[in-house]
Amino acid sequence: MLAVKVPKKEAERVRRQLLELGVLAEGYAVKREGEFILFPVTKPVEGFELVEAEFERLERRPHSYREVVEVPKELRPLLPSSFDIVGDIAIIELPGELMPHGRAIGEAILKVHRNIKAVFAKGSKVEGEYRVRELVHLAGENRTETIHRENGIRLKLDVAKVYYTPRLSTERMRVFEKTQAGEVVFDMFSGVGPYSILLAKKAKLVFACDINPWAVRYLEENIRLNRANNVVPILGDVRKVAGKIKADRVIMNLPRFADRFLREAMMSVKPGGVIHYYGFGPEEDPFSEHGAKIKAAARELGLSVEFLDSRKVRPYAPRQVNIAIDFRVL
Numbered sequence: 001m002l003a004v005k006v007p008k009k010e011a012e013r014v015r016r017q018l019l020e021l022g023v024l025a026e027g028y029a030v031k032r033e034g035e036f037i038l039f040p041v042t043k044p045v046e047g048f049e050l051v052e053a054e055f056e057r058l059e060r061r062p063h064s065y066r067e068v069v070e071v072p073k074e075l076r077p078l079l080p081s082s083f084d085i086v087g088d089i090a091i092i093e094l095p096g097e098l099m100p101h102g103r104a105i106g107e108a109i110l111k112v113h114r115n116i117k118a119v120f121a122k123g124s125k126v127e128g129e130y131r132v133r134e135l136v137h138l139a140g141e142n143r144t145e146t147i148h149r150e151n152g153i154r155l156k157l158d159v160a161k162v163y164y165t166p167r168l169s170t171e172r173m174r175v176f177e178k179t180q181a182g183e184v185v186f187d188m189f190s191g192v193g194p195y196s197i198l199l200a201k202k203a204k205l206v207f208a209c210d211i212n213p214w215a216v217r218y219l220e221e222n223i224r225l226n227r228a229n230n231v232v233p234i235l236g237d238v239r240k241v242a243g244k245i246k247a248d249r250v251i252m253n254l255p256r257f258a259d260r261f262l263r264e265a266m267m268s269v270k271p272g273g274v275i276h277y278y279g280f281g282p283e284e285d286p287f288s289e290h291g292a293k294i295k296a297a298a299r300e301l302g303l304s305v306e307f308l309d310s311r312k313v314r315p316y317a318p319r320q321v322n323i324a325i326d327f328r329v330l
């Protein structure tokens with residue numbers, strides 16, 4: 001078979017170049033010969049040393065659990081195309097028709113994704129004061145505690161006892177990039193600390209409040225795990241904390257009920273400070289209602305607001321989106 005022969009130190013650069021040219025032969029293991037690497041190619045490539053070599057075929061691994069799972073043919077269109085991965089735990093949302101086949105689905109996920117050790121199905125919606133859901137064990141280890149890595153931090157948590165979604169990782173990094181060195185931050189609904197621990201890398205001080213004692217327990221562990229000693233954990237109702245803190249930046253990641261806490265947020269931000277507000281809204285016009293509530297809350301306190309950014313963060317439900325509104329309080 002035709003191959004490109006390059007020194008080891010140039011191997012990664014050449015591999016990327018061959019991929020860009022579309023000539024790297026798929027399904028074969030690269031070959032090592034002394035201080036050289038041989039890449040199988042589909043046709044001659046100018047500018048490289050070409051040789052003939054034999055290559056070992058690679059066994060193709062499935063890319064999706066749907067390729068290997070065994071369920072009745074008529075149910076296959078119902079198989080979800082994605083699921084959440086928190087640490088080494090997978091959480092999948094299955095329609096009722098597929099729940100009797102949950103074990104087979106869980107085993108297929110474990111087979112395809114070697115880094116996953118436990119699979120659960122969502123047994124209920126996120127609900128209650130602590131924003132948790134019932135989980136149904138499908139396959140693998142029957143445990144719900146894990147360590148999740150995102151944005152250069154580690155988060156220890158129990159997916160059955162606290163609210164956490166990996167789908168906001170990009171949004172959390174967006175807020176981090178807007179945060180200025182030396183700021184005081186108030187994370188009103190901190191959970192286990194995905195915003196707080198990350199922002200602590202820049203902020204002078206982060207006050208992190210949550211009403212769920214399990215969330216605060218894991219937050220305290222995550223402070224130690226990440227050496228984020230400038231994070232102050234607060235267990236309790238944020239309404240009892242509001243006004244006692246004056247922050248440069250306030251995080252309101254409670255999208256279902258954040259509008260009920262706008263007064264508390266504005267009481268806790270310094271003049272000119274920024275609030276990151278989250279909510280849910282209809283796909284066609286998700287911002288208007290929330291914007292009106294923000295203005296009304298400011299008027300009640302004799303304040304004004306300057307809207308900085310409004311964006312759709314992610315789809316949430318049919319024709320519903322999770323939105324973010326950044327505004328300055330004046």
